[in-house]
Amino acid sequence: MNYISNSEVKNITTQIRKYLDGASVFEDGLIKQKYLSDELGNPCEYSIDPVPENPIVANHVDGNLLRQFVFNIATKDSYSKEKIRNMLSTTFGQELIDWIIEQNQDEVLPDIDGIEAIEPLLTAHSVETSEEMAKCQIQARIVYLK
Numbered sequence: 319m320n321y322i323s324n325s326e327v328k329n330i331t332t333q334i335r336k337y338l339d340g341a342s343v344f345e346d347g348l349i350k351q352k353y354l355s356d357e358l359g360n361p362c363e364y365s366i367d368p369v370p371e372n373p374i375v376a377n378h379v380d381g382n383l384l385r386q387f388v389f390n391i392a393t394k395d396s397y398s399k400e401k402i403r404n405m406l407s408t409t410f411g412q413e414l415i416d417w418i419i420e421q422n423q424d425e426v427l428p429d430i431d432g433i434e435a436i437e438p439l440l441t442a443h444s445v446e447t448s449e450e451m452a453k454c455q456i457q458a459r460i461v462y463l464k
Contacts, residue, residue, distance in 0.1 A: 322373050322387060330387050330430055330460065331366045337421075337428035337436075338366070338391070343413045365392045367455075375461060383464050388439070392455040411441055414456060432463040 322330075371388040378384065391414065415438045427433045440457035 322385075327368055327387075330428075331368065331389070333428040333430050334366050334389065334436075334460070338364075340421075341414060341417045343417065363394050366390075367392055369457065371459075384434075384461065385464050386459045386461050388457065388459040390455040390457050392453060394453045411454075411456065414438075415441065418458065428460065430460060430462055433460055434463060435461045437461070 367390040369388040369390055371386065373385045373387065374383055375386050376384040418436055418438050421427070422436050427436055436458060437460075438456055438458045
């Protein structure tokens with residue numbers, strides 16, 4: 319199978335959400351799957367958004383596949399321009415990346431069959447900003463054997 323089924327996507331995103339609940343950067347927000355509200359004044363929100371990507375990393379001789387699931391961890395909050403810059407450079411960005419790297423090194427991983435790693439791929443970057451709101455994201459992936 320060269321694709322990830324809808325039920326597998328749902329299971330993986332659910333497990334990633336549960337895993338990220340342990341990161342202190344998410345203490346004040348709600349982690350959702352695949353959407354962020356566009357309404358201002360809502361509390362800070364986070365989402366896990368699958369990214370279309372070839373799921374096959376390697377095909378092993380024994381028939382097992384090394385697969386990947388690429389996703390964005392996105393955040394939306396009401397902020398001033400200064401707070402947006404801070405969110406990109408520190409709070410949301412580097413703290414979360416450092417936490418993921420540390421958890422991966424300690425082999426504390428999402429509860430997904432065959433998982434071998436969770437890795438940040440891109441640093442935090444803004445995907446949409448206005449005078450009152452910012453949407454930022456970090457791209458990451460899990461690598462697992464199936």
